[in-house]
Amino acid sequence: MLPTTTKQWVITDGETTTPKLHFDIEAKIPEVGDYDVLVQFHFAALNNRDVSISKGVYGRPVSSRFIPGCDASGAVVAVGPRVIRFKTGDRVASLFSPAWIGGPLTPGLSLTTIGGNVDGVMTQYGVFNENGLSMIPDSLSWEEGATLTCAGVTAWNALFGLKRVMPGDFVLTQGTGGVSLFAVQFALAAGAIVVATTSSPEKAEVLKNLGAHHVLNYNSDPEWGVAARKLTPDAIGFEHVIDVVGPKTMSQSLKAVAIGGVLSVIGGVGGGFGDASIQQPLMVEALFNFCTVRGVAVGSRVQFEEMTRAIEANGIKPVFDKKVFRLDEYEKALQYLAQGEHVGKVLIQISN
Known part of the structure; x- marks a missing residue:
């Protein structure tokens, strides 16, 4: 039986200089649409963008209410009837801009980023259009797969x-x-x-x-x-x-x-x-x-897929910091990242 609720972080008043962070321990999971994929996230990774958004100093438009975070890895637990790119059990990572498939960045595409313009990944379960995900190499762990979306x-x-x-x-x-x-x-x-x-x-x-x-x-x-x-x-x-x-x-x-x-x-x-x-x-x-x-503003799905092929072919292992936080420690993780003492990506463990 599929889960109906999830623990997640939510930012409200996101468009102001004083956004508010809330931890919801029983949020309702959206229904899986025809072209949607339900993902159980295992790890997420932080970016300086997340710190700026949480402080209201990002400098780019964001929504008034959204789930923060853009980098995560997880497993597909359900797919909509018209989904063709994934099946249950696939190992996937989130994509920074789900609508940016390839080619140059456009003004419209720059307003489709997750964890800012639309809901992100700081949640146990998330529903995404199939274009907003990509497979991660079998050679990478869940931790390593979570680092790819933005920095990689x-x-x-x-x-x-x-x-x-x-x-x-x-x-x-x-x-x-x-x-x-x-x-x-x-x-x-x-x-x-x-x-x-x-x-x-x-x-x-x-x-x-x-x-x-x-x-x-x-x-x-x-x-x-x-x-x-x-x-x-x-x-x-x-x-x-x-x-x-x-x-x-x-x-x-x-x-x-x-x-x-x-x-x-x-x-x-x-x-x-x-x-x-x-x-x-x-x-x-x-x-x-x-x-x-x-x-440089991250990249497209085509570039993500080029990158993952190179990672697998060359045996590249992404670097993440030795200190890993729990989902309910998201605010502490942001503070740690802002201090600048980390090496590689700062991770959030979402599921056990």
């Missing part, structure tokens, strides 16, 4: 969405968060030379163990962009720079990128937006550097 696809899109990273290319990454570690793994799998930056010797060891060729400490060398560039042949710079910090690092990222290179701007975990005290580069500096500066 974002890193994949950054490296392969506009200008594909090639063997021998130089790639520069920042930190040890989810996107950055995926970028290290994908770039190495493509045969690239990876230089990573981080803040501590302990995190440097994580990067070295993943295979990064060089690791720089940005705390001990404020001009890390210049130092990184010197590690490339004739100091020509990097074909790909993955910037996850934002205003505080953009100047150094531009000093590191090569002529013809791509600087992918992903989120802004360092804050500083609108802070006049931070010396931020002008847009015209992209012209002076003869590079492309590109904002």
Whole structure:
């Protein structure tokens, strides 16, 4: 017999600067429609987006009431009569934007994201249109499968969405968060030379163990962009720079990128937006550097499926933090993520 109720988190007043989080221990599960899939989630993973939404500072439109969270893995427990992509028992992950099947992002598609515009995954059971899910590789655990939706696809899109990273290319990454570690793994799998930056010797060891060729400490060398560039042949710079910090690092990222290179701007975990005290580069500096500066907003289902094939073919194992939270500890997990001491993805265990 199928379950009729679920424990879940709900955000109300989401469109305001003071959203409210509620934990509902007996929410009604929606009916499974003709093209819908009922999923029992096992693990979810957090993103900095979740922290921003919970604080009312996301900067993108969200609904007034919704279930938060966009990254999760789980098992299909029921399908609608017209579903053709899944069957009961399939191992699936959520997709960030269910309507974005392939091709470029459009304004309309940007308003279909789960855990913000529509209900997300911070629930024991969720009903999703079949287009909002994708299979996860058999080689991944439930924990590893939960990390793919946002961080994995974002890193994949950054490296392969506009200008594909090639063997021998130089790639520069920042930190040890989810996107950055995926970028290290994908770039190495493509045969690239990876230089990573981080803040501590302990995190440097994580990067070295993943295979990064060089690791720089940005705390001990404020001009890390210049130092990184010197590690490339004739100091020509990097074909790909993955910037996850934002205003505080953009100047150094531009000093590191090569002529013809791509600087992918992903989120802004360092804050500083609108802070006049931070010396931020002008847009015209992209012209002076003869590079492309590109904002990356996760990716499509096609890109998700490309990524999972690469993960399986290369034996890639996503990295998640050693501290795992329960579903009822969602607020504590958000606080832990915001502190920035984690390595890889921060997980929520939803089912036993």
